[in-house]
Amino acid sequence: MFGGVHDAPDREKNPDAIDLARFAVTEHNSKTNAALEFVSLVKVRMQLVTGTMNYLTIEARKVDGGANKLYEAKVWLRPWQKFKGLQAFEPVANAD
Template identity: 65%
Template sequence: MRKYRVAGLVLAALLVLHALATPSSQAEAHRAGGEKMADTAIDDEDLITGGIMPVGSVNDLNLIDLARFAVTEHNKKANALLEYEKLVKVKQQVVQGTMYYFTIEVKEGGANKLYEAKVWEMLWLDFKELQEFKPVEEASSNA
């Protein structure tokens, strides 16, 4: 049984190393089914391992699903009734997996408001977790 755990850890380590070695624009293209994102103009020399970088398109269905997940998780945790409207901006950071930084427009009590959310995802483990969710005003005043 122990050898299976060790093999799993070795596989996870190899996947992390591969993710760190893969430029983020290529990783997003792979995630989108092999299609190269036309509006991603990041040269390899602009990539910083662990740095926060812009991501493809706010129309990417995978990113929209993650943004909706962030709103749903926030609603559960805060007993809130925010309604997802649209994804405004997204950046990513390669960590053990990917940390996404979203700016999301939501409907709150009939008014549209902006929130910032951080979602951590590890695709190989089918794991995603909402790390942070706060109004843009609160986020910018703490910066």
């Protein structure tokens, strides 16, 4: 069943969700030549599409120092195709 985005309470503690968040940071670094390191997974929301779209609120910081900041990432999973793709990775507006 396809539907809207819904919260996934306590999923931020799930090892698979944490792996997705780490993947998002690594992919963002690779695509943009950024140097962020994962700190924590703050929130998870999900949407059933053709697969699952994971909306992740991630806390990360620059490798060379600096304050922790929040980012929103979208990771699309289609396990039957062994597909995992970063669709978006942006700083959270007004998170300071």
